[in-house]
Amino acid sequence: MCYFIFAVCLLSAPVFSESGSHSLWVFATFLTGDSSVPFPEFTAIIMLDDIVIGHYNADKRSFVPVTAQESVNVTEQMTISTVCKGIHEGMKTKAYYLIDHLNYTRGLHVQQRLVGCELLHDEPGQMMTLEAFNGESGFERHYNVQGDQHTHWKWPVIKSRAQLEYDAWLYAHFYRPLCISQLRKYLKKEKKRVMARVKPRVRVIKRLVSSETGVVQMTCLATGFYPRHINLTLLQDGQPVNEERVTGGELLPNADGTYQMRKSVELSFKEQRERHTYTCTVTHLGLDNKLDISIEPGPDPGIVVPSVLLLLCVFGALAAFKIWRKRYTGTQPEQASYIPAASEQPQM
Structure with missing residues (x-):
């Protein structure tokens, strides 16, 4: 204790x-x-x-x-x-x-x-x-x-x-x-x-925050590094993201004696559609050079789509299916071949 x-x-x-x-x-x-x-x-x-x-x-x-x-x-x-x-x-x-x-x-x-x-x-x-x-x-x-x-x-x-x-x-x-x-x-x-030097492992994580608004959280995670001194920065179009928008940044220990740090920023659906470039940049004594990782802010069509658009897509698909089915069933009798009754069959 x-x-x-x-x-x-x-x-x-x-x-x-x-x-x-x-x-x-x-x-x-x-x-x-x-x-x-x-x-x-x-x-x-x-x-x-x-x-x-x-x-x-x-x-x-x-x-x-x-x-x-x-x-x-x-x-x-x-x-x-x-x-x-x-x-x-x-x-x-x-x-x-x-x-x-x-x-x-x-x-x-x-x-x-x-x-x-x-x-x-x-x-x-x-x-x-x-x-x-x-x-x-x-x-x-x-x-x-x-x-x-x-x-x-x-x-x-x-x-x-x-x-x-x-x-x-x-x-x-x-x-x-x-x-x-x-x-x-x-x-x-x-x-x-x-004097030990262990370079950080860096990964980028994208997570849907709200299905209603399409807001996405982009996170840059650096972990497994030693010593503890690290510079992790999120950039938008080559410039640091406003600190008021960035969450995280605390230095946390790992069980093996190394450290981790993560920083996140939330992007609205509109921001994701704009032509901005996002970068996670890391400098550390374990790295020979500065590490830059590009982040793709655009929404994933299968994940990052507002619920209103999803509903429109679903209703549109249902409407198209009903129209197709109606047309198909309406022409089916004309296309069917006439088969005579048994009494009309020619006797052998």
Whole structure:
């Protein structure tokens, strides 16, 4: 269950790594209050880009790698364990303060924290901390490459000025260098996994949305790709389709560790008859060149036809059949050969 919580956090977090960059993250959750399910009080997962490399065991106060066979030296284990222990204590103090300040009494209360740093083309990038309590963001801190620090508080500040200045110094001169150092170590250790390239499989799907109006939904689906960074765009006559018309676009994980993304646009029956060209274009690190797939917007006569036209066709066919049958039966007696009765047959 705790991994489900972190999966939700991972998908909703604004991970800032882009193509050519790598990041190291700690996703931490502190739970307190009434619950019918015995959740652990504190959980933390450490991730390199989108690869889980281990978690923190709060009961034993130690870092546990994702595979038991993976070797972790004592210094590395103590470093990560100390950082996670500090996160645990800090979140616990803040959670109890917020419960009191916001007048919460009963129920399960959830505090989340995301801490991470990045390397941008092998150069130290920014470091970031985000915090939320019961699903509402309340604290944000960014430390960029130039050494500028931006902090935004939504919750009341519970520390003195001297404590805040010390936190800022610790963040810039201890946590950020430590995070960058650990990131470089894990990149070296997990190079094969991190540098893996799996090209996307792309397909176009046409679906009838309404038989009454003939509206068709055209979908471009890219799936099975890694890494997660992809650019998928729907074009009309060579220009991007208005974003207000496009649905989808969320990056979703597959069970095998790859990702998928889809974008859709709806076309009216009139638009399908117009001479527009539609293209699904995809760029990804797994592809040597940009992939362009043309989409035929014209309606399929057997599927994409408004019901009014269908009814007209049916009635027209029935009318034609009745006219043909009437003419056929009306001429049938004239065409039939005369067969004399038995009494009129010549006697042998």
